[in-house]
Amino acid sequence: MSGVVVVGGGLAAGTAVTVLRENGYAGPVVLVAAEDHLPYERPPLSKGYLLGDDPIDVVYLHDRAWYAEHGVELRLGEPATAVDRAAGVVRTAAGELPYDRLVLATGAVPRRLRVADESGRPVSYLRTIEDARRLRAALAGAPRVAIVGGGWIGLEVAAAARAAGAQVTVHEAAALPLLAVLGPEVARVFADVHRAHGVDLRLGSAVSPADLRGADHVVVGVGAVPQTALAAAAGLPVDDGVLVDAHLRTADPAVFAIGDVANVDHPVLGRRVRVEHWQTAIDHGTAVGRTLAGDATAMTAQPYFYTDQYDLGMEYVGSPGLAGYDRVVVRGDTREPRFTAFWLRAGTVVAGMHVNDWDAIDPIRALVGQAVDAERLADAGAELGALADEVAAG
Template identity: 40%
Template sequence: MPDKVIIAGAGQAAAQAVITLRHGGFTGGILLVGEEPYLPYQRPPLSKKYLAGEMELERLHLRPESFYVDHGVQLHLGTRVEAIDRSRRTVRVDGADLGYDRLVLATGSHVRRLAIPGHDVPQLHYLRTIDDVRGIQPQLRAGQRLVVIGGGYVGLEVAAVAVQAGLAVTVVEIADRLMARAVAPLLSQFYLKAHQAAGVAFRLQTGVTGIRRAAGHVEVQCTAGAALAADLVVVGVGILPTTALAAAAGLEVDNGIVVDELCRTSDPHIYAAGDCTSHPNALLGRRLRLESVHNAQEQGKTAALAILGQPEPYAQIPWFWSDQYDLKLQMTGIAEDYTTMVVRGDPDKRAFAACYFTGEQLIAVHAVNSPREFMLSKKLIAQGARLDPALVADTAIPFKDIAASASPG
């Protein structure tokens, strides 16, 4: 077993790697180096309850400080791993070279930034970190005008929190529908209507060309329609994997740090886990990059088990969730290249599941306020189960009976 593990990045994947290493009996040194000045924390509440002011900072922490003390984990927070010297097996932190036997890169991702005139006005914010929320919250007051740029999950979650706090909210989206990268048009339409009913205004098929300073506010200039006056602008136009450290060290990078099913990079002493990786998934038969808590946790675990000498290849069906108003969207599988989509339940009753098939194979389910469908579907998708789509749409038959009748893949 190695003597010393250094983890670069102190987020979701890093915390899980630490937990698995110590639970797995690793007694060597663990050093966690995190750029942000916070204990490893969960990000999902940043655009949900924490943004709404309904959650304390301590509840964001994945483990209290005492966990790291009790488990002999050294924390270097508020500082970066600046470089890796692979031949000497050292990392540069605060000007010092620190030796490792195994290095885990858990550097996550960073927001895609707008490169338009006026992108640097103080009213414009991104949302990735606790500090970003702290920048947004003072303006999150009734009567303020918010323009959200980007109609993906993060933008829509912010819109939901803000409109409920009494702000006048407009979402500008360049595509012709919401969450277009991930969901079927039916869900885009459902969410558009839900947000409109709550009072959010939309500009679809509209780009942003610049932000202009005005007296006490800004004007968001769009490719269509009049400019939008705003006291606050929140941009959610996607993220990019944080791979510069790995690339500078000569590790293979291709839409993420390239790892194998054990989270090993192209250097046998270096692992990578979480948002920053491009990884193979045997269940899906392809390589992919994911942006989700589940993936970060599972890969953190996979990397740690490999370091412990108890390798367990990563093979997980992806899942993700999004909370907007009273709507809990739970998504599993990848809804790409499907041949049929059926709806189980009634969108008008705000409880339904969009079920995506390739032939008779269930490949993805997007469940709105339908946890049972979500839970059972995760298993069915992992099994490559075959089902009659017409049967799945029939709510007269309980979903567990339909699941029980599925043919194995």
């Protein structure tokens, strides 16, 4: 019996092997990871660990003993070099690993930026434990930090660099940070928060070599590229990620793909989506773990993510997609900041978020995907929980 081989050492892979065992899968399980670390999650690398508040240990899903106790064989620091689907084996430098079912959880890597790489300045990208260690050390000794990219990682690093006492400049080509995700109404809040903390935001033009000349350290956060090479070389369909169905199955029924690398035909959203977020890695790992343990589980959850920057915590649910939205409803005070925001398209909530209003997340989850009365949603006097209950009751 050859069992399940999981390729990857991140949150998706680690969740998959955990859920396989939790759901009673009794066959062999092997986890093959390129990085020489126990499976780990990445959010603390740009938050608690980078700020110096948390030790690195917070990132690991389990200690080493857990894998031994649960019969999960770890092949760490041993990248999978090929998948031979006809023979049903994964190849590594150490040999061949046979599988009945294969899970690809190879994640994504930072997109490189030439203007930074050729700047002559020390440059950081942030993805791995080693990247975070180097960046944390660099921030401690860099008075002037230039960050390229006003996305989630760039802004979280900006907050950590300010906490370390650096003079921080963020270069973002769009007119506002996070503009493509949040739209102008809410992206402005993030711009204001960073300016209030002394970050110099340079918006609306691509970064030039001259912009980076004065920096002691450059950090690049301009997106990530899914690691599809293994799947593509094995002849599996790839298009911005490995293409999978709602059960996370590739064109080969014995091969699955999960997490950042998976481009899913999402049954609730009604379109393909590739999501690079923590909760999605957990949801995919959970769904595939259950499916392979015998309980076929589709990926139906709406995308969810969170961020922490300074004293701003936020959670976001949904995915407006390319069709976008035609109305934004903001409830609460965006200057405090403590508020909720909803994005609607043709009367349906396509996304919702809160900033520093943690009780709101359950009603937000209940409202996303539902048709609502936008005027009532906009009415500050109408309680959010009651609106969610009404929608649930039909």
